[in-house]
């Protein structure tokens with residue numbers, strides 16, 4: 001069965017100028033999406049239009065500042081739509097997810113004390129691990145670690161349940177692993193955490209380019225993601241439940257507004273890239289309208305169609321890759337390899353070779369125009385747990401602008417190491 005997105009792939013790829021890039025004799029194949037995706041022309045245009053038309057600081061009583069603030073307001077609304085929230089004030093922008101998380105962790109830690117507990121997961125990117133470990137240390141709180149099943153690289157839910165108790169103040173987990181693609185049962189984790197009286201912080205950075213987020217359906221208290229992973233510029237995003245964002249005391253400067261959304265957006269923002277983030281959400285919404293063949297859809301409804309099409313398409317590519325890897329005996333795939341469990345994984349895989357180091361393979365693939373990542377990609381809690389430090393793994397990430405031909409090129413290159 002062919003995914004509906006196949007019919008539009010030429011048009012989609014045509015919108016991403018970087019995809020035409022040559023690498024030596026070959027066209028580059030970008031399998032580095034988990035480290036940052038390429039951007040469509042509309043995002044590039046929005047950034048450039050911001051500079052040409054509206055470049056100004058926030059809150060001035062003149063045309064460009066008013067226009068700039070209007071662009072920012074539209075960006076808050078667009079990201080609220082993307083996250084399934086009807087309250088644009090609950091969306092904060094910042095330099096990146098890491099910085100926003102460090103800032104929130106410091107504010108939350110002010111409410112913790114000795115005897116309180118915080119739960120983090122070994123499946124997570126370090127950005128959803130170390131900020132909480134540091135904040136807990138500052139507050140004298142205890143950190144508990146959710147283990148990973150090393151066989152299929154999934155979160156050990158029983159271990160989480162055993163660690164959750166009435167002293168738990170915060171549970172910080174990722175929606176999906178940026179290394180092995182496992183999707184975590186975060187809705188269940190949020191439900192259990194809430195009934196234990198704990199707050200939840202979800203890292204949706206790796207999830208956002210592949211699956212539609214609905215903060216209310218997930219039942220989380222906070223969620224962070226990054227626009228540069230979903231076809232936008234380098235901007236971090238933090239969503240939180242309004243009463244929490246209002247009540248918590250932020251580390252901020254005195255003249256800056258204490259009201260949402262400004263309260264958590266410290267310093268002058270990267271306005272041009274926030275304009276680009278708005279365009280990235282619009283790009284996804286337009287994709288949804290195209291695949292649904294319905295120009296009248298609301299932004300949120302069109303995003304539902306876009307993500308459905310993206311998911312079907314990406315699943316075909318990633319299972320083609322996983323099936324192809326089965327015949328390459330020197331490689332080991334880390335993570336879920338049973339297609340019956342497709343709903344539990346995103347199209348990101350990590351592999352190791354029985355003799356060759358990830359860095360050498362990645363370098364050779366790079367020479368052939370196949371852009372993959374190597375090392376731990378900051379998923380260090382996981383590579384430590386799996387005993388894969390210091391070399392790590394090779395990561396191949398598929399997004400909706402990749403093609404089956406690119407996957408076949410990669411398989412051929414892996415089969416015939418130089």
Ligand SMILES: Cc1ncc(COP(=O)(O)O)c(C=O)c1O
Pocket residue numbers: 034035095096097098099125127128174176177178203204205206225226235236378
């Ligand atoms: C799952 C995950 N969480 C957090 C981060 C950190 O995001 P940022 O680069 O916006 O700080 C990344 C970046 O690779 C990631 O993949």
